Amino acid sequence: MDKTIQAIKRRRLRIILSIGLLVLLTLAIRISDAVDLGAIADYVDDSGSIGVIVFGLVYFGLILIGVSTAALTVIAGTLFGIITAMVVVVASATLSAAAAFMIARHAKHLLYKKTVGTTSELGIVQRIDRAAKHNGFSAVAVMRLSFLPYIPVSYGAGFVRNLRFRDFIWATFVTNILRSFVFIFLGASFRESFPIFLVAIGVVVGYVLLSKKLRRKVISR
Numbered sequence: 001m002d003k004t005i006q007a008i009k010r011r012r013l014r015i016i017l018s019i020g021l022l023v024l025l026t027l028a029i030r031i032s033d034a035v036d037l038g039a040i041a042d043y044v045d046d047s048g049s050i051g052v053i054v055f056g057l058v059y060f061g062l063i064l065i066g067v068s069t070a071a072l073t074v075i076a077g078t079l080f081g082i083i084t085a086m087v088v089v090v091a092s093a094t095l096s097a098a099a100a101f102m103i104a105r106h107a108k109h110l111l112y113k114k115t116v117g118t119t120s121e122l123g124i125v126q127r128i129d130r131a132a133k134h135n136g137f138s139a140v141a142v143m144r145l146s147f148l149p150y151i152p153v154s155y156g157a158g159f160v161r162n163l164r165f166r167d168f169i170w171a172t173f174v175t176n177i178l179r180s181f182v183f184i185f186l187g188a189s190f191r192e193s194f195p196i197f198l199v200a201i202g203v204v205v206g207y208v209l210l211s212k213k214l215r216r217k218v219i220s221r
Contacts, residue, residue: 027197038119052084056092063096066151068201070183077187085187089180097172101165136167144175147211182207 055076062069076085140163143153157168182203189200 035086040163050183052080052088055079056088059092061095063151064099064148069093073180073183074187077184078190079187082181082184082188085184086180089184090176093150093176093180094169094173097150097163097176098169100151100154101158101168105157105165136163137171139163140168140171141175144172144179145211147208179207201205 189197
């Protein structure tokens, strides 16, 4: 159990550092004229629905193989604006999670050892299993909001027999709306006034603090 907690803490530190670097990078871009965000956004707008579809497919594929898409989510906010980015990101992330769940559920004997190959990932499965006995929806929602790795949670949930797909997918969909908005708002703020950008930074910080509190709850279970 100690090894599991240490592994999750190390992963959490990497995520927080990554977000910190992302915020610094976005601040640098925001106050610099080196990147013409308006020109890039206009180019994407000219591509029409094809650009949106391609972005969604790339996003879906990257999540499914376990690549972090936080930076890509921010970029979506910059390129498409809040509404379109929310639709694309939430749909792609939710569908990739559903695919991972179903793959794990129907091929668990082949994938369990390969997918849940580390102590931390095994701990995720065990925590979902214990929590799902009481409330599957809240179990997945807390896992999602506590910055645990997105796709291992999706595969791990598929290995839990007493977790219903309906609870998993609704919890994933609802939390994806919140998670995605935080980073999409940050990306969209690049093209707004500086005060709005500072508000977006505050939203990201608030979300990180909330996830830290939720993570303590997950680890203590």
